Amino acid sequence: MKNQTVNILLVDDREENLIALEAVLSAKNYNLIKAYSGEEALKYVLKEEFAVIIMDVQMPGINGFETAKMIRKRKKTQNVPIIFITALSQTVENILHGYSVGAIDYIIKPFDALILTYKVDGLVAMYLNKKKVEEQAKTIAKYTNELAEAYRALQINEEKLEALVKERTNELSLTNEKLLREINEKEAAMLKLEESEEKYRQLTEESPMAILVKKDHCDTYSFINQTGVQLFKANSKEDVLKQPIKKLIHPGDYERIEKLKEEREKGQFTLEARLVCMNGEVIDAEVKSIPLIYKGEQALHLMIRDITELKRSREFMQQSEKLTVVGELAAGIAHEIRNPLTSLKGFTQLLGDQMDCNHEYMDIMITEIERINTIVGELLLLAKPSKLEFKQINLGDILENIITLMNAQANLYGVKIKLESSQSLSDRYIFGIEDKIKQVFINLVKNAIESMEDGGEVIIQVMEGEKYFEIKFIDGGCGIPREILSKLGQPFFTTKDRGTGLGLMVCYSIIESHHGTMLIDSACGQGTTVSVSLPLFCTETVIY
Known part of the structure; x- marks a missing residue:
């Protein structure tokens, strides 16, 4: 899915701006679609699916804000990331209005091509991850249904076998011919049972999710598939099966999981927890549990999926958005402070040169003004990286x-x-x-x-x-x-x-x-x- 082509919608009423955006993003595996107005952009949104929309604010007809509102009203497109790029609407009110109508970012022209590329790459990566998760969900649902069918077939065959055994036990006095016929029927039922068990085993081993089985009142796992061995970074199934379950669950989550299992009826639950791999690495995982009979005993069928990278991706995007907002506010405040600070420093130096006063006090005042200027410079670091010398x-x-x-x-x-x-x-x-x-x-x-x-x-x-x-x-x-x-x-x-x-x-x-x-x-x-x-x-x- 890494090389999958995704659609990106570029909306601007000026051809030269669209050409500039194409030049920045054309090197990627993106299908760039251009729209010259808000109305044309809405038509494309109805026909195509987009990973990102990059839109100008000031346009004839429907402007960028109104276009974003209409896109957000449609259920199918309400979560599509929108980035505003403008040279005119630079006021704080317009910026806040842009975020209020659903924009994920607001960039002022001229923009840094590398920063825009990184932001678009990050949003496209999230879009592809979402698609991948959806595909995995469909695959999991398919395997779950097949497992359920196999399990039902297994139960039916077990019940038939049990009834058959009871029936034949009551007829032991019949002739040898009848006894032989009964034995043949029993062997046929056993063959079907073995076929069902083999089908269940194959489906479990080939599952893209880690599958584990835990018997009731047992402190180790009874079964694990090869995907589970890879999840726990073990060398073999035996390495995981001989480990106490408590050692494979993060200490901070173990009591919470045990308490949740007691509260849920029949052992069926879904939760997120931290697991400890064989090499000591801690991963975030989603765990789904289904009760079943395993080798004649009550047990839990556990399906586990590693969501570590997914959680980090979400946290990174949230942190980046917060830093962007705080940085813009800090830059605005710092800019407003520096203007009067410049005048204050100039007049202080002028007074020191023209008046007969205590120059020690004047030096202290100028030093403190420089210190304020340094603090303001630190605030500006939050707005965007300086071109510092590495x-x-x-x-x-x-x-x-x-x-x-x-x-x-x-x-x-x-x-x-x-x-x-x-x-x-x-x-x-x-x-x-x-x-x-x-x-x-x-x-x-x-x-x-x-x-x-x-x-x-x-x-x-x-x-x-x-x-x-x-x-x-x-x-x-x-x-x-x-x-x-x-x-x-x-x-x-x-x-x-x-x-x-x-x-x-x-x-x-x-x-x-x-x-x-x-x-x-x-x-x-x-x-x-x-x-x-x-x-x-x-x-x-x-x-x-």
Whole structure:
């Protein structure tokens, strides 16, 4: 499905704008359809299915806002992502109006072609993932029906066999000829039973979902198909079947699952849970349960699907949308502050030159004005990446400097900072901006120290992959409740009494601008692990 051609609708009343959009997106596997008005766009929407709609706001006839409203009113197209691109409607009111009528993004011309390409690629990837999930759902429904039919046939044959055995037991006094006939009938019934069991086994083994069977009052699984072996990253079925079920379920979810099973009648339920693979990796999974009889005993037929990538994709899009909105607001505020700040600085310097006053006070005022200007510049970082100078940075030097800098604060809390690496970091380099990377690392170490009020140890682990360094910041603090873990990094959300809620958001923004990732894993009473991945330095590395 990766190479599937998808439709993208380009709507603009100016031919040159449509040609520019075609030039940006034509290199992809996209079918670009052009519409020169809102009316023409609505006609295409009725006939075709689109992954993304890119639309101008100011158009003769029906404008972009009205066209978006009409598209959203139609059930079939109400979830199609719409991106507004305009050079005229740049006011905050128009931007907010664009989001209110259903736009997923609002881009001002001239736009950055690379950013637009990344956004469209992300939306197309979500569209293809959705199509893939729908196809899988149809396949699962088909296999489920076939399994149900096989199961019903199995039960019918078992009942026939049981009735036949009882009937023949009461007729043991009949002649040898009649007894032989009865034996033949029993063998035929057994053959049908074996055929049904074989059909059930084949359907189970060939299922695209992981299939497991758990007998009642048993703490291990009784059956697993090959897809399940791959899901748990095991070498063989025996590796999974000999493991206690409790070890294959994340400790934070085990009690919840057991409680849910007790509440649901007959063991039939659907839920999401974290599973622990044989190599220790934790994955998110969707679990469906159906009761059945397995080898004469009550059991549960479990169907499991890995949804880790799907959840990460949703969280990434949500985080990107929030950062975009906050960034635009921050940029607007910073712009309005800088205008009067420039005048204030100029008049202060003028007064210092023309008046006989305390120059020490004037210097302090000018210094503080410069500090305000620096803070405003930090706010502008949230709006869009600056064209900063990326260069080769020694990872070992940065971490040593951070540990030296933070040791004083760590000592106050009774905390030790420990650096662990499988090899020397003296000649290991990343590509980025040293001050920004230090800003992220200091923030993470500071958070780790402050989480351990009774002292402890902060471990910084460094692992080198083929293309990325993974730096883990591990603390033994109180941990973070699962229900608020997904909120970390959101604008103005903080768990600290005096926090602003901007620290982690800026960290996410910096790491993203370095083409890296930052993931947080935590549970109450188990500490927190923050994993930062950054690309290795190489001569071909280029970051925009």
